[in-house]
Amino acid sequence: MYDFNTLYEASSVEDALRLKKEHPQARILAGGSDILIGIRDGKLAGCDLISIYALDDLRGICLEDDGTLLIRPLTSFTNITMHPLIKEHLPVLGEAVDQIGGPQIRNIGTIGGNICNGVTSADSASTLKAYDAVLELTSLEGVRSLPYADFNLGAGKVDLRSGEMLTGIRIRKESWENTYGNYIKYSMRRAMDIATLACSVNVRLTEDKKRIDRLRIAFGVAAPTPIRAFTAEKSAQGHLLDKELLTLVSEGALADVMPRSSWRASKEFRLHLVEELARRATIVSIEKAGGNING
Structure with a gap:
């Protein structure tokens, strides 16, 4: 059994917003894969819920x-x-x-x-x-x-x-046109585990496939919130596809992240992962875009 107080089922988006205004402390319930765990753990016990799962307009x-x-x-x-x-x-x-x-x-x-x-x-x-x-x-x-x-x-x-x-x-x-990306998740187990560190890169190459036209890179679990690595992105702008590019991206990423130690991994190990995942995700993204790292 789940320990919640009242479950309101919204019949429309407007109805959900009205219920939310009438019950400001109520939690919005979508799939429930996180909220129900919180209720069972006791962190959200006794809360009110507004279910929006039946609203196909939001799907x-x-x-x-x-x-x-x-x-x-x-x-x-x-x-x-x-x-x-x-x-x-x-x-x-x-x-x-x-x-x-x-x-x-x-x-x-x-x-x-x-x-x-x-x-x-x-x-x-x-x-x-x-x-x-x-x-x-x-x-x-x-x-x-x-x-x-x-x-x-x-x-x-x-x-x-x-x-x-x-x-x-x-x-x-x-943002998506002519871009190619790669996401790497490092976790303690290969299945059904949250990330120890995650990295997402996407690139757009110049027409001759020899330089970076644009690179975007972001990390999960490298700071209290998901974070963009703007230093790495700036250092990659217009750069040739060579090993120096990979060094600039991986080292630039270190300037933007703020990982901490936890029971899953030390701060030092996460910093190592930032460099390594940035390098690997950049290589794969470039290859998907039709380029190759030279030198």
Whole structure:
């Protein structure tokens, strides 16, 4: 049995927002793969819940008229991995969420819940950060657009205001077009474990496939929140595809991260992983884009 107080089932997005306004302390329940664990552990015992799982308006993926890729927050990890638009335009996101838990978790868990929990180990988070995702946050007063880069306020804390709900995740065409990415998750076990450290890289090469036109890199569990490595990105801009590039990216990443020691790994080991995963993910991304590291 789960120790919660009242379960409200929303019949529409507007109904969910009304319930949230009437019960500001209530928790939004999507797939429930995280909240129900929190209730069972006692951390959320006795809470009120607003279920939005039946709201199909918050489920699905489409391309908008300007080429923006729109992912609705109730889309399951399995549906993200299998969706034709993700396979065509953003396969690295599918690869990332396909490493979450087991099949049952991926079938029920949602991308909206994954990022609204605000945990640094969320497998979708670093890829969405690396692709400059923009969040659609809706309340009864209207819709607010917020860069995902500004959403995480601290460990487990996000900029979701009272009465607001995540209703969309957008990745602009300029962010995904002609880009190729790789996500690497290092964990203590190869199956159903959270990341000890995670790295997501995507690159766009120049037409001659000899230089970096743009590189984006983000990490999970390298700081209290998912974090972009802007120093590494800047050092890669316009650089030849050579071994010096890999050194600049891996060393530049160290300037932006702030890992800590935990029972899973020491700070020193995580710093080693930052360098190594940055190097490996950059190599694979470049190869996917049709380039090769020379020298």
